[in-house]
Amino acid sequence: MAPLTIWCNLDLPEEAVAELRRGTEGHRVILGSEAPDDADVAFGQPPPDSALALPSLRWIGVTSAGYTRYDTPGFRESLHARDAVLSNSSSVFDEPCAQHLLAMMLAFARQLPEALRDQFGERRWPADRIRSESWLLQDQTVVIVGYGAIARRFIELAAPFGLRIMALRRHVRGDELVPTYPIEELGRLLGEADHLANILPANASTDGLLDADRFAATKPGACFYNIGRGTTVDQNALIAALESGQLSAAFLDVTDPEPLPSEHPLWSAPNCFITPHSAGGHRGEWSRLVRHFLQNLRRFESGEELKDRVI
CATH class of the missing domain: 3.40.50.720 (NAD(P)-binding Rossmann-like Domain)
Structure with missing residues (x-):
């Protein structure tokens, strides 16, 4: 050449x-x-x-x-x-993003945010409450919205935890690692999700896809994670779902806009934890x-x- x-x-x-x-x-x-x-x-x-x-x-x-x-x-x-x-460069970022998503899930399951709140606040040593509110990931259901390199690597990393994982994507190929459905079936699967993980890219078809109706259809008390793009989520609907308890927690690595203004209500939404679009960093x-x-x-x-x- x-x-x-x-x-x-x-x-x-x-x-x-x-x-x-x-x-x-x-x-x-x-x-x-x-x-x-x-x-x-x-x-x-x-x-x-x-x-x-x-x-x-x-x-x-x-x-x-x-x-x-x-x-x-x-x-x-x-x-x-x-x-x-x-x-x-998906194959550069699939590993760190998948690890970030798994870390989010483990943090919620083991009540790490609550323990940190206590450490940086009143230091009350709430052992009984944190122990009783911690949970195991085994047999819980994860619904992944957006199947690509990150989802595939997450599924591999999560295998030892005994999670039940389903995914949705625009075009099902048949070579996915878990049961995978067309994105049009999202509404049918939301009610089964203990964990709803959004890895959608930003485009015209995904803009605001996760809205008030989608959150209302999600299993009550589910945890929501976003390492896709902020524009795919109706953030006002997300805040409302957190305030009502429909969602028990949210962990966001992406928002709209970025950087997120310091006065934005997401910062103070209940049980909403934000990392600054750092999931792919290493x-x-x-x-x-x-x-x-x-x-x-x-x-x-x-x-x-x-x-x-x-x-």
Whole structure:
């Protein structure tokens, strides 16, 4: 293959830049916000319009699991017309996000938020209450809304806990690890959920999907988790469900907007716990993103299917 021009618009740490340059030896790498006109490959978070303006572009590798701004009919048609592809980095973030979701569930089950409230508050040592209100995950039901790499890894990690897990997705393929149903059957399954885990991406079909009617149909006292996107949830309906006790707790890694303003009512909603869109974060994240790109670069050079190709 002839040398490629690779445009990276990320502000990478020095060690990641060095790893990128070592792995792309023989190719031309351009770092910065300005795209070279002859770019064959874009790595990072290229603006969609800027990417489509590059006549030679054949592959976009985005450094996120989400790719909402590229997931439009016009963008897809433009890529297909030039025989170009887009990949995301789901296999970089599936492990940390799945661990984050499992940590949320375990924290609720073992009443860790309550223990921390006591430690940072009155320090009353409420052992009897916390012990009696803790529960085991065995035989509880998890309904996952949105089946992809994160859901698959969560299911693998959760296997030793004896949970009953069901999932919903837009298109059921038949190779899922647990019973999986079309998203249209969400209402039928909500009443069985002890844990409702949202991993939906943001797009027109998921905007506000989890609304007041959905929360009302959920099993009373269920726990809700969101590591998908904030726009998929009617947050006013979520607050109302927490205040009424329909939901016993919520753990959110994503909100709308982000950052969440300090005066937003989600911060003070009962039993609502928020992490700052950090579920995918981990030590060595940038190096893993670069290595993922370089592995795909080898595939691209040899004409193989790219890992995490989404368009």
